[in-house]
Every structure is written in structure tokens, then in C-alpha cells.
Amino acid sequence: MSLVGELVVLLVNGLQTGAIYVLLAIGLSIILGTLKFVNFAHGALYVVGAYIGLLITQQISIANGQLAEWGFPTLGLGWGFIAALVIVPPIVFVVGLAMERFVARPFYDRPDTDQILVTFGLAIVVQELIHALIGPRSYTYDIPSEIAGGIPFSGPVGVPLSAVTIDVWRVWVIAITATLVIAVYAIVEYTDFGLVVKAGTRDPEMVRLLGIRITRPYLVMFGIGAGLAGVAGVVGAPLSNINPEIGMTILVPAFLTVVIGGVGSIRGAVLGGTLIGMVQVTLISLGTVSLGSLSINFTPWAQVGIYALAVVVLLTRPQGLLGSEEVTA
Amino acid sequence: MTAILETRDLVKEFGGLVATDHVNLTIEEGELVSLIGPNGAGKSTLINLITRMLEETEGEIFFEGDPITDLEPHEVVQRGIGKSFQTASIFPELTVEENANIASFGAEHGSFRFNFLKHRSSYPAVQQRTLDTLEAVGLRSQKDTTAADLPYGDKRRLEIGIALASEPALLLMDEPTAGMSPEETQSTVELIEDLQEEMDLTILLVEHDMEIVFSVSDRIAVLNRGSIIAEGPPDEVQGDPSVQEAYLGGVEL
Amino acid sequence: MSDEVGSAAETEADSEPVDESPTLYERWRQIHDNESTVAALTILGVALAPFVLVTLPTQLGLPSEYSWYHNLLTLTLIWGIFALGYDLLLGFTGLLSFGHAIFWGTSAYAAGIFSANVTGSPLAMILVGTLTAVLMAWIIGWISLRRGGIYFAILTLAFGQMIYYIFLSPLGDITGGENGFTGVQVGSLFGVVDLGRAVPFVPEAFVDSWMYVFVGAAMILSVVVGYRILNSPYGAVLRAIRENEQRAEFVGLNVWRYKLMAFILSGAFAGLAGSLYVIQRSFVPIENTLNWTVSGDIVVITVLGGVGSLFGPVFGAGLYMYVANIVSGMPVIGEFWHMILGIVFIAVVATMPHGIWGRVDWLRDRVADAIGGDER
Ligand SMILES: Nc1ncnc2c1ncn2[C@@H]1O[C@H](COP(=O)(O)OP(=O)(O)O)[C@@H](O)[C@H]1O
Numbered sequence: 001m002s003l004v005g006e007l008v009v010l011l012v013n014g015l016q017t018g019a020i021y022v023l024l025a026i027g028l029s030i031i032l033g034t035l036k037f038v039n040f041a042h043g044a045l046y047v048v049g050a051y052i053g054l055l056i057t058q059q060i061s062i063a064n065g066q067l068a069e070w071g072f073p074t075l076g077l078g079w080g081f082i083a084a085l086v087i088v089p090p091i092v093f094v095v096g097l098a099m100e101r102f103v104a105r106p107f108y109d110r111p112d113t114d115q116i117l118v119t120f121g122l123a124i125v126v127q128e129l130i131h132a133l134i135g136p137r138s139y140t141y142d143i144p145s146e147i148a149g150g151i152p153f154s155g156p157v158g159v160p161l162s163a164v165t166i167d168v169w170r171v172w173v174i175a176i177t178a179t180l181v182i183a184v185y186a187i188v189e190y191t192d193f194g195l196v197v198k199a200g201t202r203d204p205e206m207v208r209l210l211g212i213r214i215t216r217p218y219l220v221m222f223g224i225g226a227g228l229a230g231v232a233g234v235v236g237a238p239l240s241n242i243n244p245e246i247g248m249t250i251l252v253p254a255f256l257t258v259v260i261g262g263v264g265s266i267r268g269a270v271l272g273g274t275l276i277g278m279v280q281v282t283l284i285s286l287g288t289v290s291l292g293s294l295s296i297n298f299t300p301w302a303q304v305g306i307y308a309l310a311v312v313v314l315l316t317r318p319q320g321l322l323g324s325e326e327v328t329a
Numbered sequence: 330m331t332a333i334l335e336t337r338d339l340v341k342e343f344g345g346l347v348a349t350d351h352v353n354l355t356i357e358e359g360e361l362v363s364l365i366g367p368n369g370a371g372k373s374t375l376i377n378l379i380t381r382m383l384e385e386t387e388g389e390i391f392f393e394g395d396p397i398t399d400l401e402p403h404e405v406v407q408r409g410i411g412k413s414f415q416t417a418s419i420f421p422e423l424t425v426e427e428n429a430n431i432a433s434f435g436a437e438h439g440s441f442r443f444n445f446l447k448h449r450s451s452y453p454a455v456q457q458r459t460l461d462t463l464e465a466v467g468l469r470s471q472k473d474t475t476a477a478d479l480p481y482g483d484k485r486r487l488e489i490g491i492a493l494a495s496e497p498a499l500l501l502m503d504e505p506t507a508g509m510s511p512e513e514t515q516s517t518v519e520l521i522e523d524l525q526e527e528m529d530l531t532i533l534l535v536e537h538d539m540e541i542v543f544s545v546s547d548r549i550a551v552l553n554r555g556s557i558i559a560e561g562p563p564d565e566v567q568g569d570p571s572v573q574e575a576y577l578g579g580v581e582l
Numbered sequence: 583m584s585d586e587v588g589s590a591a592e593t594e595a596d597s598e599p600v601d602e603s604p605t606l607y608e609r610w611r612q613i614h615d616n617e618s619t620v621a622a623l624t625i626l627g628v629a630l631a632p633f634v635l636v637t638l639p640t641q642l643g644l645p646s647e648y649s650w651y652h653n654l655l656t657l658t659l660i661w662g663i664f665a666l667g668y669d670l671l672l673g674f675t676g677l678l679s680f681g682h683a684i685f686w687g688t689s690a691y692a693a694g695i696f697s698a699n700v701t702g703s704p705l706a707m708i709l710v711g712t713l714t715a716v717l718m719a720w721i722i723g724w725i726s727l728r729r730g731g732i733y734f735a736i737l738t739l740a741f742g743q744m745i746y747y748i749f750l751s752p753l754g755d756i757t758g759g760e761n762g763f764t765g766v767q768v769g770s771l772f773g774v775v776d777l778g779r780a781v782p783f784v785p786e787a788f789v790d791s792w793m794y795v796f797v798g799a800a801m802i803l804s805v806v807v808g809y810r811i812l813n814s815p816y817g818a819v820l821r822a823i824r825e826n827e828q829r830a831e832f833v834g835l836n837v838w839r840y841k842l843m844a845f846i847l848s849g850a851f852a853g854l855a856g857s858l859y860v861i862q863r864s865f866v867p868i869e870n871t872l873n874w875t876v877s878g879d880i881v882v883i884t885v886l887g888g889v890g891s892l893f894g895p896v897f898g899a900g901l902y903m904y905v906a907n908i909v910s911g912m913p914v915i916g917e918f919w920h921m922i923l924g925i926v927f928i929a930v931v932a933t934m935p936h937g938i939w940g941r942v943d944w945l946r947d948r949v950a951d952a953i954g955g956d957e958r
């Protein structure tokens with residue numbers, strides 16, 4: 001394979017990995033920036049999206065779950081992936097509103113630690129409910145071949161290279177994410193509704209003082225953030241395995257995206273997610289690099305690299321790359 | 330007289346907003362100086378700069394002749410600058426006595442010690458200071474009450490007690506009577522005056538109530554949009570037309 | 583055992599005359615809060631637990647699969663030590679760490695690897711494990727505490743994952759990767775006592791092995807040290823930081839260093855516990871040491887049991903171990919044990935600031951008040 005070809009694959013994979021983090025980080029970041037609410041159950045929305053999508057897409061056979069014992073050895077609608085793609089986001093949006101209303105809102109006036117604890121508890125309940133009902137095994141999506149395949153990629157005219165293949169679906173994920181992010185960004189930048197949200201990010205104290213009624217825009221933002229997490233669950237699913245634990249494992253890079261990008265900033269989330277995705281994928285693809293007698297295998301460091309990135313950003317720019325300086329006093 | 334506190338061309342910007350603009354303020358030992366000005370004038374910002382809660386953009390601060398701009402807030406406190414907060418800042422779930430006790434540890438032991446295996450009662454000087462503090466603000470009889478259960482006025486007194494436990498040379502008070510009833514305000518003002526006399530305190534007071542300001546102050550500094558526009562004894566400031574213009578919008582005092 | 587431990591000093595320093603005839607309850611209240619009483623009660627509890635929880639229920643006819651067993655009790659004490667230290671941070675300082683698996687886990691690896699390469703002396707393993715945890719806590723605390731509040735939880739969680747992945751793969755040659763470290767060689771205590779052996783002259787109905795005695799001693803030591811810390815100036819300062827960090831800074835306390843110390847101290851407890859865990863299991867499974875679920879479990883244990891007391895977290899450890907190991911085997915609800923714990927956890931967070939033990943304590947005080955009159 002040629003260098004250009006490899007770089008294109010790298011770029012697509014990195015952007016796609018980052019896209020999932022971006023989708024998750026936007027909701028986290030805005031809620032954190034405006035309501036100062038830390039949602040450890042944000043990953044649970046991702047899991048819920050992934051599993052609902054799974055059950056819409058296909059029929060699954062349940063091996064170790066209670067549902068099998070209760071007379072449902074198979075479950076699912078089998079409507080196909082496109083249906084899941086359309087149906088899941090609004091469902092998770094509603095789930096997000098419910099989460100805001102019944103879990104988050106009663107805790108707005110409680111200390112940060114209580115907010116984290118209660119959402120963490122919720123994340124456990126969701127994870128363990130799925131674990132008990134459907135079982136611990138991993139599932140994969142059946143997706144139509146036209147989006148599952150690869151497209152041969154040949155280089156610019158005149159550059160002789162052997163073709164590489166790019167997963168079509170990865171390109172789709174990037175495109176879908178870009179569209180949604182631009183839409184949310186436009187809402188926040190150019191509507192009255194967004195103006196309130198933005199003002200709140202600048203001056204969270206004011207939002208508190210004005211009381212909960214004015215915060216309706218945030219509730220909608222909470223829902224939108226949840227919907228995006230649900231989207232992440234469905235669009236990310238065909239590229240990975242689905243099991244009850246994915247919510248907690250994805251939460252950490254999602255938080256890091258927020259921390260690196262800067263709390264409350266959509267552009268920051270995009271930058272942070274892209275950086276993390278690229279670092280992770282680059283380290284994986286580097287593989288073993290030999291410099292003379294010294295050879296280092298970078299692949300195992302891929303997971304570590306993103307944390308190192310976060311630590312470096314944090315030590316040099318505590319408010320995140322695009323975050324504003326923290327308001328003290 | 331010697332200057333206990335001096336700020337030189339102190340500037341603080343938040344983004345594009347200049348919250349304090351080349352402020353030069355000197356406070357002499359033993360004075361009670363009031364800082365007044367409309368909302369958003371930069372009074373709290375100035376106080377926060379002195380306590381090192383905020384990092385200055387430009388300028389210098391001297392306390393007892395030494396620069397303090399490189400210090401942390403707790404180091405400034407250890408040097409002898411105390412602060413009473415805009416809202417009653419206490420340890421709500423602890424008892425009144427424990428509140429005073431903690432302040433006494435800070436005062437007697439400095440900012441940090443490795444004494445995590447030694448019993449608290451083995452520090453008689455701390456215990457004594459705790460009692461003295463409670464005595465000074467008249468809360469001895471309520472020492473076993475949980476601080477959160479005190480009436481608001483008593484919370485403020487406790488707060489002042491905490492700020493005074495370290496026997497600061499300079500006390501910064503940011504609106505100590507905010508949110509108090511007239512009676513509570515009255516007794517707090519008396520407390521401030523008594524304490525100043527008894528403890529040889531120098532006080533920088535931020536206060537909205539002009540009656541209080543004009544009756545207790547030795548000197549008044551007027552801040553408007555981050556700049557000091559007038560400074561002097563109460564009667565002088567009161568008559569200053571620029572103050573009336575900028576600060577009071579022309580309304581007679 | 584004491585709950586708001588801080589009251590001890592003040593009660594003693596209290597110079598006002600004690601009224602005429604203290605009731606039985608008052609006298610209990612006084613001896614209740616003193617170090618030797620706390621130590622004696624812990625010794626009593628540790629000594630009687632096997633008989634009360636393992637032997638007695640079986641004798642009374644409880645099916646043996648629903649009863650405690652000796653190893654589970656030892657494991658509970660180990661987690662109890664972990665939780666006790668964790669509560670120093672969460673309950674008393676108000677810092678929520680989601681990375682305590684780091685200290686439990688790295689100490690376990692350090693102790694295990696040390697035993698394979700240097701000596702299997704249990705005390706040396708504990709020393710190495712605990713020191714490792716302290717060092718890790720110092721580094722990670724130093725970085726994570728730069729940002730306050732919510733960032734602390736996120737950063738500790740992130741560091742936990744980072745260390746997990748480092749041990750899983752890049753260091754896989756040393757740590758055994760996903761198989762865990764299998765070369766642990768636990769030697770005998772002082773070169774003579776094999777921890778796996780029964781204790782001579784003590785019936786098995788009370789103590790099954792030296793291991794229990796060893797872990798029990800560590801538990802008693804931990805309680806005493808924990809009690810000391812809480813009654814030292816640190817006890818007051820840490821609670822002050824929990825209540826109002828800014829105010830604590832403004833009485834002249836170096837809040838950052840006290841927080842770092844709280845983090846390190848709690849890391850040390852976690853290190854002691856992690857080392858004991860390896861000594862008990864002779865194996866370092868990565869999923870039970872460095873996985874984030876361990877960090878999550880210690881949060882659940884401590885909050886369920888009750889933050890802000892010495893005994894609450896230990897109680898929480900017992901509850902969790904029983905549910906995770908015994909209830910999980912029961913029909914129907916067994917499958918849902920973890921979810922049920924999650925629901926109970928949410929309920930506790932929402933309504934019981936001092937956990938289940940806080941409720942027990944509150945009830946006990948009520949009953950005692952009813953018996954002892956309305957003297958308080
Ligand atoms: N932490 C901060 N971040 C951004 N702007 C601030 C901050 N603190 C104060 N300001 C701004 O600085 C100006 C001065 O505020 P402040 O010092 O609180 O005024 P005062 O106490 O006189 O009412 C105001 O315009 C305020 O909005």
C-alpha cells in the first residue's frame with residue numbers, strides 16, 4: 001500500500017472514531033457548562049441507543065438473559081438498520097427528557113458529588129438491567145451490504161498507487177456527525193433559544209439565579225444531548241460489538257473530549273474528539289516502528305495515548321483548548 | 330503613620346472588561362477605610378485581588394511593605410490579612426465551637442502540618458484561642474449548636490469570629506451587613522467598631538448602606554468603573570461633585 | 583463505634599460541670615468515644631464475626647449456601663479496610679474519586695511481583711504494596727487536584743483507565759496482561775507461620791486460619807489509625823474543607839496540601855487492602871484489581887454503608903460482599919443482584935446522606951434516648 005492511501009485510511013478512521021466521541025461530548029459539555037451538572041449516565045444513553053437500534057434492526061437470540069427463561073428466546077423487530085437509524089434518535093431524546101425530569105432535576109441543588117453519584121447509580125442500573133435481561137454476550141449489527149462494504153480508493157491522478165479500501169460506513173458516520181453538529185451549532189448560535197443556552201455557558205451563576213423556569217432551553221438541550229448520544233450508539237454500533245459494558249467504557253473518552261476541548265464549547269468538543277480519535281487511530285496504525293536496533297510497538301499504547309494527551313492539555317491549559325478561563329469568585 | 334496596604338496601578342481584566350483600572354489605594358495602620366461605588370464598580374474584584382483569589386493583570390500589591398502578588402490566598406492570610414465574606418461563609422454542618430476551632434488551628438499551626446496521628450485536644454493553645462474567639466463574638470453559649478441552625482445575624486457574627494481568630498492586622502469586609510435586618514445590622518456595626526478598638530484592627534470595608542459608611546469610616550474611597558474617582562474623609566467625599574455625579578447620579582446625599 | 587467522630591475532642595475539652603448523676607446511656611456515650619474503647623470493640627467484632635456469621639447460622643439450620651463462609655469474611659475485612667480509607671476522602675474531605683482501583687490494583691501488582699522476585703514475606707509484601715500505592719496517590723493526586731470538584735472525579739476515572747490499559751498491554755510482559763499475574767509466592771509470616779494453616783488451640787468455629795487473624799489485625803490497626811486521623815487536627819481540617827473549601831483557605835489553611843494528604847492517606851489504606859488481597863488470593867487478576875469496576879464498587883460500598891463514619895463503610899463492605907457472593911446465587915433475584923444494588927444505591931444517595939449505617943445509628947440513638955430519658 002502506498003503512503004497516501006494509508007494516510008487517507010488513517011484520516012477516515014481517526015475522524016470516524018473522533019466523531020463518536022464528539023456526538024457524546026456535545027451533550028455532556030453543554031449540560032456541564034450551563035447547569036454545572038455532571039452526567040455519569042450519559043454513557044447509558046449510548047447503550048440504550050445501541051440496544052434499541054439492535055432490536056429494531058434484527059432479531060437476536062438471547063442466550064444467557066432472563067428473557068430467554070421467561071419465554072423470549074428471540075427478540076427484535078427485524079425492520080433493518082435504516083429503520084433503526086431513523087427511530088432511535090427520537091426515542092433516546094425522550095429518554096433524555098425523562099432522565100432530566102426524574103433524575104437530574106431533583107439534584108440540581110445538591111452538591112456535585114451527589115449528582116455524580118446518582119447518575120453513576122443510574123448507569124449501573126441500566127447496565128445491569130440489560131445484563132440481566134439480555135445477557136452479557138456481545139452482539140453485532142446486521143447491516144446492509146451497500147453500507148457495510150468498502151470503496152476502492154485510488155490516488156490523485158499521476159500518483160501511482162495500489163488501491164486501498166475505505167469502509168463506506170465510516171464515511172457515513174463522519175458525514176452524519178458533521179451534519180448534526182452543524183445543525184446543533186446553528187441552533188445554539190442563531191436562535192433565541194440558543195442564545196439563552198450560550199449566555200448560560202458564559203455565566204452559569206446567572207442561570208442559577210434566574211431559576212429553573214428560564215432553564216427550559218437546557219432541558220431541550222439535555223434532550224438533544226441525549227439524542228446525540230443515542231445517535232452515537234446506533235451509528236457506532238456497526239463498527240463495534242454491543243454489550244452492556246460499552247456505556248461505561250465510552251464515557252471516559254467522552255469526558256476527556258470535553259476536558260480537552262473546553263467545557264461548554266461545541267467547537268471545543270469537535271476539536272477534542274477529533275484529536276482523541278486521531279491520536280488513538282494513529283498509534284494503532286503505527287504498529288511497530290524500528291529505529292535502528294530499537295523497535296517500539298505503538299499499538300498497545302493507543303488506549304494510553306489519549307489519556308496522556310488529556311494530561312498534557314490539562315497541565316498546560318487547564319480550561320481546555322477552546323474553553324474560557326474559569327470564573328472564580 | 331505607616332501604610333499597611335498599598336496597591337500600585339492594579340489592573341484586572343476579565344476578557345475585554347476592565348474590572349479594576351490602575352487602582353492606587355493606600356491604607357494606613359489603624360484606619361477604617363470604606364470602599365464604595367455602584368454595583369459592578371469592581372469592589373469585590375479589588376478585594377479578591379488583595380486576597381489573591383484573583384490573579385492581577387498588571388500592578389503590584391504591598392502588605393506591610395512586602396510584595397504579596399506571588400503568594401497563595403492561605404499565605405496571605407498567614408501574613409495577617411483576614412477576610413469576611415459577602416455571604417455568611419461558615420462551616421454549616423459543624424458546631425459553632427468546631428468552626429472556631431478550625432480557624433484557631435489555621436492561626437496557631439500555620440498553613441500545613443503533618444500531625445495526623447495526634448489528638449486535637451493535645452493543643453491547649455488552640456483550644457484557648459477557640460474559646461477566646463467565641464467569647465469575642467458572643468457565641469460562647471451557643472458553642473454546641475450546629476452552625477447552620479444559627480439565626481442569620483449570628484451566622485454573620487460567627488463568620489466574623491472565624492475571620493478574626495487569626496488576629497489579622499488587616500480585615501477585609503465585603504458587605505458584612507448584606508441581607509441583615511436593621512437590628513442585626515446595628516449590632517454588627519457595633520461589633521465591628523468594638524473589635525477595631527480592641528484588636529487594633531485596620532479595616533477595609535465594602536458597604537452599601539451610606540449611613541453606616543459615613544458614620545464609621547475614617548476615610549472613604551469611591552470606585553467607579555474600576556477607577557478610584559475620589560478619596561478622603563467622609564465629609565470631603567460627601568461634598569465631592571464628581572462622586573455625586575458618577576456614583577449617585579446627581580441625587581443629594 | 584463512633585459516627586460523627588469529631589465530637590470526641592470537644593466533649594473532653596468541655597469544661598462545664600457535668601450534671602449530677604449521668605444515666606447509663608450517658609456513661610455509655612462517654613466511653614463510646616475513646617480510642618481504647620474503639621479498639622476493644624473492633625477486636626471484639628473481628629473475633630466474634632466468624633462464629634456469629636459463619637458457624638451460628640449453619641447451626642441454626644440456615645442452608646449453608648445462604649450463609650457466610652470464612653474466606654468471604656476475610657475478603658470483607660479487606661474491602662472494609664479499603665472502604666474505611668476511601669471514606670476519609672469521600673465522607674470526610676468531600677472528594678469523590680473514581681480511580682481508587684489504581685491504589686488497590688498497583689499495590690496488588692507490586693506486592694505480587696515483589697513476592698515472586700524478592701521475598702514472599704507477607705509483611706514485606708504489605709510494605710511494598712502500600713508504599714507503591716502512596717507513591718501513585720502522590721503523583722495522581724498532585725495532578726488531579728489541580729482542578730476542583732467535578733474535574734477531580736473525571737480525572738481520577740481517566741487515570742484509572744490509563745493505568746489499567748498500561749498494565750494490560752504495554753507492561754503485559756511483566757504483569758501477565760489479561761491473564762493477570764500468576765507468579766505470586768506468599769511465604770510464611772516471620773518465617774514460621776503459614777497463613778493458610780489453622781490456628782492451634784482455637785476451634786475452627788471461631789477462626790479458621792492464620793490468614794483471618796492476620797487480616798483481622800490489619801483491620802484493627804486500620805480502625806485505630808483511622809480513628810486517630812479523625813480526632814487529630816486533620817479530622818477537623820478535612821471536614822472544614824468538605825463543608826466550605828474557600829473558607830478553609832481563608833483561615834490560612836493550605837487546602838491543596840491537606841487534600842493531597844487526604845488522598846495519599848486514603849491511598850495508603852487502599853494499598854494495605856490491595857496487598858492483603860493478593861496475599862489472600864496468591865494471584866493478581868487484572869479485572870478484579872485495576873478495572874474501573876473496582877473503583878465503582880468502592881464508591882458503592884462506601885456510600886451504601888454510610889459516609890462520614892468509621893463503621894459505615896465496613897458495614898457497606900459486608901453488605902456488598904454478601905449480596906455479590908451469596909445473594910447472587912439465589913433463585914430469581916440472584917440474576918438481578920447488581921441491578922437491585924444499583925437501585926438501593928440511588929435511593930441511598932437521594933435520601934440517606936449517611937448511608938444505611940447512618941439509619942441504623944439513628945435508630946439506635948432513638949431507642950437509647952427512649953431508654954435513657956431525654957437528657958441530651
Ligand atoms: N470572575 C469574573 N469573571 C468575569 N467577570 C467578572 C468576574 N468577577 C467580576 N466580574 C466583572 O467585573 C466587574 C466588577 O465586578 P465586582 O468586582 O463584583 O463589582 P462590585 O463588587 O463592585 O459590585 C463586573 O462587571 C463583573 O461582571
Ligand SMILES: [Mg+2]
Binds near residue numbers: 372373374
Ligand atoms: Mg461585590
